[in-house]
Structure formats: structure tokens, C-alpha cells
Amino acid sequence: MDLMAYVPHFADAPNIELIPVIQHVCEQPKEQDELENHIKGNSIRSKVRRWFLRQRVLSRKHPLTRWWLKSTYTVNYEISRHIKSYPFMIHPFSSFRIVWESLMTVFTFVALLVIPVSITFYFEIYDNWYIINDVMNIVFMCDIVMWFFTGYYDYRTKVIVLNPRIVALEYIKNYFLIDFMTVLPIGIIDFVIPNSKWYCTTLNMMKILRIRNIIVYSRRLHNVYRMNYQLYKILEMCTITVLCVHWAGCLEYYVPMSVAHLSTLSNDSWIKTAYFLNKKTRTKRYLVCLNRAITSLVRSAHYLNMKTTEDIILNLILTIIGFLGFMYLLTQFSHLMTTFHITIKRHLKIIQQLQEYMRYKELPHSLQRRLLIFYRYRNKKGFERNAKIINEVSPYLREKLILHNYLRLISSVKLFKYLPETVVAQLASVLHSEIFMTGDDIIKAGTRIESLYFIACGTVAVYTSTGKEICHLEDGSYFGEMALVMESEHSIATVVAVETCELNVLDRTNFRRHISPYPDLLNRLQIVALEHLEKSLSLKEAYNLDTPSGPRYINISSIQGRRK
Incomplete structure (x- = not known):
């Protein structure tokens, strides 16, 4: 593996003349807090309302915020929306x-551990069971209400849905019925239907469906708490196994007790044996039940004393569940070992190469830190994975993927609206991505502009040649357009990365090569470029622009000065 693919280019010549570096010191007024504008005042009531609102809106520190909302601009827009x-x-x-x-x-x-125990010993602690059930129902009902007021990320459209009507319909269509079955009004049923206590306890077993919520929440939280994927999968498998074995152990006692409640329990039932009756405490009886459940789950039920129909049917069901559970654990364990091996091998190899490289070059600590940040960003974005997929798919799929990734950016350039569709598709295929760290110079004033830059995500600052900040450009903006059609264009501004930025770059050479089959097209584009230049923002106009969001495009080319 070529390590230099992960490292930004820099010069290490010892005697090069030092050039003053423009540092990003933002001169624009500090952005006002949206919450302050929405809820004004310094009273206690206003502060409390702002605090509650702040807990409900997007958190900038949430790990998924930077994963799905890739820049400061999109984060601010989401909070405002x-x-x-x-x-x-x-x-x-x-x-x-x-x-x-x-x-x-x-x-x-905890509830799924307590529920089967409380149901199993229902005949002995019925009053306490009612209290426990009511508390759980109240909490689970609050969770259902929260789902109706919580937005979700739509992976298909890649937007965060907050519309209450759409959120409610999505929840009702998917999981509302399952969650509602776990909060059935047992007390009302018992009050309306006489002598239905036993049936109410049986209905309460529907709370086992709440295991879905544990899985859903844990999958979200493992990213929030930056938990290792392998550790998370181990905890998930252990949680499901513990709950299933625990419920199976409680059912071993509950099923024959239910038959006894119906006055059809045979004297041959295992709960009437002397061995079980000698167990006086609930703990000892639970351990006996747990032993029988595990024996059935591992398909060794022929060691058990089963003479009644209910015992045979229950252990048959547990044997089938145990087989399916074993296949699930085996599949998950195989997948876990595969990912663990690949992840560890890949990361160890690259980190080792990176450390050896930095140690050999005797790089300063600040530069080492920037290299590590660069690698983490590149690894998170999956540049190698994207390139590998695009290179391996069929030509038709490759064209569709490239157009999906870049067509929105290219179509925003007014100059490209005069190009044939085939040329636009070809230009999209030659775009390449570059990563710039915070404080990196993308273009320096006085240097020749060789490319058109699209800001895929991130924020850049534009400075005059004297070092005075003009404005910010953010997601979807672009600069350097004139360099594609004009000869020997030099920049009259310096563009600096405010945060880690991903820029899509279109080189002049590739642009000229794809429009070469159209001899008169370049002259036409030069005329159109000059016309559009009259309507585009100059540096002076951008500096005097008083809007909360920056411009989408300004001219940084020296052609405007020469034309005047």
C-alpha cells in the first residue's frame, strides 16, 4: 500500500524562503444564537424555555451530526430550520x-428481567405485580409518545424529517402496533372482565417484544459513545442470550402453574416431584427452572423428566428456539471474527506505516497531529472504498454513480449550461476530490489559477492580497471558473480553508480536452464568461454584502481588473 496516498503534499526543502502565511482571523460579526432570537428575554422563564429547546434541537457535539451533516453551514441551517x-x-x-x-x-x-419473574410468581405476589406493571406501562407509554415527537433520518432521501404528520405516519406504519401491544391496559381488562387475573398476566408477556427497542437504541448509542464495533456486537449477543435464557427459565415454571390454575395439572408434572418441592426459596426454584431451560435449549431434553403434555410441548418449543438461537449466534460470531480480523489488520498496518514515516522524517508534533487528523477524515469518508467501487462496476453504473455524485455541483455553474450534455457527463467523470486541513491555502493571491473548485463540504475564507478577509464560501459554492476558459489567469484573492474541507477539482487540462471536439465552443464560452462576469460579485461587492449567509460565487480572477 502506498502510504503517500494518505498524506498531503508538502515541501521539505531546508533552505526555502519563508513566505508570510495568512491566518484565518474571522472579522465577520459573530453569528447570533438562533435560540436567543426565538425566545427573547433574561427572565427565569425564558432561560428555562431556552434550555429545554436547546436539549431538543440538533446538538453540535452529537457524533452523528458530523457524519450526516458534513459542515458548519449545514449544521446551522438544520438548527434554524x-x-x-x-x-x-x-x-x-x-x-x-x-x-x-x-x-x-x-x-x-431491567424490565425484561423483572417481568417474567413477577409473572411466574403471580400467585404469591399479585398485588406487587400490579404496581410493577403499572410503572412499566407508564414509562413505555412515555416512550411511545416520544416516538411521535422525534424526527428521523431518511436514508433514502438523505434528509432529516421533522414534519410531525410524516413522523407520526411513519411510526404508525412500522412499529406502533408492536409497541402498543406491550402497554395493553391490563388493569382495565381485569376490571371489565371478572376472574381474568390469570389471563391478564399472560397478556403481559407481550412485553418481550420490547427487546426490539433495546436493539434499536443500542445500535444508535454505540456510535454516540464511540464504542468499538466488535465490543458492541458482543454486548448485543450477550444481552439477547441472557434475556432469552431468563424468559425460558421462567416459562418452565409458569406453564405448569398455568395448567394448575385451570385445574388440569397431572400428578406426574415435574413441579410436583419431591426434588422440586424440597426447594423452599424462590431463588432455588428459579435455578432449577433455569437448569431445565438451558438443557432444553441445547437440545438435551432427553435428560429431563417429562411425562405431561405441557412439559413435552414446552421443551419441544425451547429445543427449536435453541437451535435457531445457536445458528444466529454462530452467524454473528463468524461475521464478528471476519470484521475484527480485517479491521485490526488494516488499521494496524496503516498506523504502523504512518508512525514509521513520521519517525523517519522526524516530523514536529504539530505536523504529526495534522497528519493523523487528515488520515482519520480520509478514512471516515471512505475515499479508497468509493474509488474501488466506481472502478469495478460496469460502465453504465459508473456513469450513473458519477452523475449522481457530481451533477448537482456541475449544474450550479452557469457557464456549463452552454455545454452539450455529453460534455457535462464527461467533465463529471474527471472530477477528483482533494482534502484541505484547517488553515491550508487553497489558492494564493498572485498565483496562476489552474482549476475550478467545488466545495463539497466545509467552509473557506476569501482574503484580498493585503490579507483582509472578504467573505466565507460554504457547501455548494465554487470558485476559479474563469481559469477554465481564459488564458493565464491569476488570482487576486487568497482562499484559505476555515475547517477541514473536501473540494472537488476540475483541472483546466481536462476541461480543454473534452471541449476540443467543438472548435468554436471555447470562443463562445469566453464571450459568455465575460457577460456573466458583469453580473457576478467582485471582491468589493462581496465585502459590502450584508446577509447572514455568504455568496455562492464570487470572481477571484484578475480578468476583471484587466478588462477595466
């Missing part, structure tokens, strides 16, 4: 959801 349009909704990447999902994961796990 939430506050102005859906202030009563809960954002899926909010601080409140982290706390709520963490508490619900722990509470549901």
Missing part, C-alpha cells in the same frame, strides 16, 4: 435523545 418550522419536535441528533435512549435501554433491559 428546526427552530423556525418545528420547534415542538425532538431532533434525532439532540442531547435529549441521547439521554432518553440511554435511560430507556437500561430500563427496558
Whole structure:
């Protein structure tokens, strides 16, 4: 593997003349807090309302925020959209959801441990069971209500949905019925139907469906708490196994007790044997039941004393469940070992090469830190994976993928609207991505411009040649357009990365090569470029622009100065 593919280019010549570096010191006014504008005032009531609203809106510290919303611009826009349009909704990447999902994961796990025990010993602790059931129903009902007020990330459209009507319909269509079955009004049923206590306890077993919530919440939280994927999968398998074995052990006692409640229990039932009757405490009886359940789950039921129909049917069911569970654990374990091996091998190899490279070059600590940040960003974005997929698919799929990734950016350039569609598709195929770290110079004033730059994600600052900041350009903006059609263009501005940025670059050479089959097209584009230049923002106009969001395009080419 070529390590230099992960490292940005830099010069290590010892005697090169030092050039003053423009540091990004933002001169624009500090952005106002959207919450301050939405809820004004310094009273206690206003502060409390702002605090509650802040917990519901998008959290900048949420790990998934930077994964799905890739720049400061999109984060600010999402917060503004939430506050102005859906202030009563809960954002899926909010601080409140982290706390709520963490508490619900722990509470549901404990509840699923307590429920079968309380049901099993229903005949002895019925009054306490009613209290326990009511508390669980209240908490689970609150969770259902939260789902109606919590937005979700739509993986198909890649947008965060906060519209309450759409959120409610999506939840009702998918999981509302399952969650509602876990909060059936047992007390009302018992009050309406006489002598239905036993049936109510049986209905309460529907709470086992809450295991879905544990899995859903844990899958979200493992990214929030930056938990290792392998460790998370091990905990998930252990949680499911413990709950299944625990419920199976409780059923070993509950099923014959239910038959006894119907007055059809045979004297041959195993709970009437002297061995079981000698176990006086609940703990000892539970251990005996747990032993029988595990024996059935591992398909060794022929060692058990089974003479009644209910014992035979239950152990047959547990044997089938145990076989399916074994296949599930085997599949998950095989997948885990595969990912563990690949991940460890890949990361260890690259990190080792990177450390050896930095140690051999005797790089300063600050530069080492920037290299590590660069590698983490590149690895998170999956540049190698994307390139490998695009290179291996069929030509038709490759064209569709490239157009999907870059056509929106290319279509935003007014100059390209005069190009044939085939040329636009060809230009999209030669775009390449470059990563710039915070403080990196993308273009320097006075240097020749060789490419058109699209900002895929991130923020850049534009400075005059004297070092005065003009404006910010953010996601979807572009600069360097004139360099493609004009000869020997030099920049009259310096462009610096404010944060880690991903830029898509179109080189002049590739542009000229793809329009060469059209002899008169270049002259036509030069005329159009000059016409558009009259309407585009100059540096002076961009500096005097007083809008909360920066311009999408400004001219940084020296052609404007020469034309005047």
C-alpha cells in the first residue's frame, strides 16, 4: 500500500524562503444564537424555555451530526430550520435523545428481567405485580409518545424529517402496533372482565417484544459513545442470550402453574416431584427452572423428566428456539471474527506505516497531529472504498454513480449550461476530490489559477492580497471558473480553508480536452464568461454584502481588473 496516498503534499526543502502565511482571523460579526432570537428575554422563564429547546434541537457535539451533516453551514441551517418550522419536535441528533435512549435501554433491559419473574410468581405476589406493571406501562407509554415527537433520518432521501404528520405516519406504519401491544391496559381488562387475573398476566408477556427497542437504541448509542464495533456486537449477543435464557427459565415454571390454575395439572408434572418441592426459596426454584431451560435449549431434553403434555410441548418449543438461537449466534460470531480480523489488520498496518514515516522524517508534533487528523477524515469518508467501487462496476453504473455524485455541483455553474450534455457527463467523470486541513491555502493571491473548485463540504475564507478577509464560501459554492476558459489567469484573492474541507477539482487540462471536439465552443464560452462576469460579485461587492449567509460565487480572477 502506498502510504503517500494518505498524506498531503508538502515541501521539505531546508533552505526555502519563508513566505508570510495568512491566518484565518474571522472579522465577520459573530453569528447570533438562533435560540436567543426565538425566545427573547433574561427572565427565569425564558432561560428555562431556552434550555429545554436547546436539549431538543440538533446538538453540535452529537457524533452523528458530523457524519450526516458534513459542515458548519449545514449544521446551522438544520438548527434554524428546526427552530423556525418545528420547534415542538425532538431532533434525532439532540442531547435529549441521547439521554432518553440511554435511560430507556437500561430500563427496558431491567424490565425484561423483572417481568417474567413477577409473572411466574403471580400467585404469591399479585398485588406487587400490579404496581410493577403499572410503572412499566407508564414509562413505555412515555416512550411511545416520544416516538411521535422525534424526527428521523431518511436514508433514502438523505434528509432529516421533522414534519410531525410524516413522523407520526411513519411510526404508525412500522412499529406502533408492536409497541402498543406491550402497554395493553391490563388493569382495565381485569376490571371489565371478572376472574381474568390469570389471563391478564399472560397478556403481559407481550412485553418481550420490547427487546426490539433495546436493539434499536443500542445500535444508535454505540456510535454516540464511540464504542468499538466488535465490543458492541458482543454486548448485543450477550444481552439477547441472557434475556432469552431468563424468559425460558421462567416459562418452565409458569406453564405448569398455568395448567394448575385451570385445574388440569397431572400428578406426574415435574413441579410436583419431591426434588422440586424440597426447594423452599424462590431463588432455588428459579435455578432449577433455569437448569431445565438451558438443557432444553441445547437440545438435551432427553435428560429431563417429562411425562405431561405441557412439559413435552414446552421443551419441544425451547429445543427449536435453541437451535435457531445457536445458528444466529454462530452467524454473528463468524461475521464478528471476519470484521475484527480485517479491521485490526488494516488499521494496524496503516498506523504502523504512518508512525514509521513520521519517525523517519522526524516530523514536529504539530505536523504529526495534522497528519493523523487528515488520515482519520480520509478514512471516515471512505475515499479508497468509493474509488474501488466506481472502478469495478460496469460502465453504465459508473456513469450513473458519477452523475449522481457530481451533477448537482456541475449544474450550479452557469457557464456549463452552454455545454452539450455529453460534455457535462464527461467533465463529471474527471472530477477528483482533494482534502484541505484547517488553515491550508487553497489558492494564493498572485498565483496562476489552474482549476475550478467545488466545495463539497466545509467552509473557506476569501482574503484580498493585503490579507483582509472578504467573505466565507460554504457547501455548494465554487470558485476559479474563469481559469477554465481564459488564458493565464491569476488570482487576486487568497482562499484559505476555515475547517477541514473536501473540494472537488476540475483541472483546466481536462476541461480543454473534452471541449476540443467543438472548435468554436471555447470562443463562445469566453464571450459568455465575460457577460456573466458583469453580473457576478467582485471582491468589493462581496465585502459590502450584508446577509447572514455568504455568496455562492464570487470572481477571484484578475480578468476583471484587466478588462477595466
